[in-house]
Amino acid sequence: MGMSETTFPRRDADGRVLHLAELLASVAVGLVLGILALLVIDGLSSLFGLGRFGQLSGWLAGILPVWLFIEEFRAWHQVRGRIGMALVSGFLAAVLGIAVAAVAESALPPLGSGAVGSAVSALLYGVLWYVGIRWLADRGVPR
Known part of the structure; x- marks a missing residue:
């Protein structure tokens, strides 16, 4: 099984994303789709009187990027230390995302501040994971 040119992001024979730019572009697309879905769901909820618009958690926008990262994690199964790399990358990304969301909370509703925090976390995790797992x-040091 060789490299597949028909998928995005492009992956090697083991299923690993080949380029950082493609990983980050996929994360960005996933975030945009997640935010759009949340806007629709939150809008419909507010139309039906189930709450005020903007009160849904924007952190849910990170679902598609997390799915991508799980697949990427699984593709690197033969590398010793991948669990530690995932934990360190995840911790740093979460801390920065939470900090940014906390700052944005004063100007945005939960949907907006959570979406900003989710975006920061997902993009930072993508960079840290990509560079770290290759290092x-x-x-x-194989498994």
């Missing part, structure tokens, strides 16, 4: 793999 571990280059050290040549």
Whole structure:
């Protein structure tokens, strides 16, 4: 099984995303789709009197990027330390995302501040994971 040119992001034979730019573009597309879905759901909820618009958690916009990261994590199964890399990357990304969301909370409703926090977390995680897992793999320590 060779490299597939028909999927985006492009992946190698083991299912690993080939380029950081494509990983981040996929994350961005997933975030936009998640935010649009939340806007529709929140809008319909407010039309039916189930709450005020903007009160849904914007953190839910990160569902598609998390799915992508799970698949990426699984593709690197032979690299020792991938669990640690995922945990460190996740911790740093979550801390920064929460901090940004907390600052944005004063100007945006939960939908907006959560979406901003989710975007920051997902994009930072993507960079940290991509660089970190390749660094571990280059050290040549297989499972």
